[in-house]
Amino acid sequence: MMETEDKFLKAAKRVLEDAEKNLDAGTVARLRAARRAAIEQGLRRPARRHPGWLLPMGGFATAAIVFAVAGLLWFSAPNPNLLQANVSDIELLTAHENPEFFADLDFYDWLDSDSDAS
């Protein structure tokens, strides 16, 4: 049993080795070209595009810009007009009156001042 298996494996190995030896010239040439290309590309170091000091300098510059913007936002005084507008908006939203009442608010102001005068 083992002897037959050995015989079979030897025969298979011989066929494979013959195939390796008799590989056609076109494939051999393509393999050679592939090997040379792999070695050339593989050993080529990536070209350095920027000097080494540029990377930390860029990092510092970005950090400085971020800090400047954050500082401006943090320390700038709140706009009073904006605050006022926001408060009046909240009044409008929470009031129980009809929205048309607020549209005619100028008229009611005049009416009020007119009745005070008389």
Next chain:
Amino acid sequence: MTRTGWRRRKTNEESPLAPTQALDRFLAGVERRAFLTARFALGNADDALDVVQDAMLQLVRSYANRGEQEWGPLFHTILQSRISDWRRRAKVRNRLRVWFGGKGEDDETDPLQNIADSHSPDPPAQLRDKQAMATLEAAIHKLPPRQQQAFMLRIWEGLDIAQTARAMKCSEGSVKTHYSRAVHNLRAHLEDHLE
């Protein structure tokens, strides 16, 4: 890093000529087998060439500075994982093709395979060899991938069980099982052809 280690590394990086020659010699020694292994696995010469070139490039890029005795096992491992990657991609491509109503890749035949080679010094002997090779190739191609890997690495590359297990990234027990099943299957198909 020690002073000596730094010096050694510095020397390796500054003289790329020596590794180039050693790599060329090593790859020239394994490229034909690698190609045939990939062709048996993938069933296509063009894809096999692509896979072999990828494996070569990966070896050079990642392991050129390793010792020469390490390149063999590393190259087998890279080649086997490239073949597995290719199979996985081909399976997805095939599935998409079937979904969109096209033919599967396995249905296609290479018309070049049907053209007879007229440059043969001994036509009957070459025909016999070619027939034996074609039969063996077809039988190996039909094996499940793991059995195929175990058979090729053990029989052809001559790796022992431990080296095969490292290349296949599995246990030694699995290698024994895959190899024994591969031999059993191949014998069942080929015993009459290879005597």
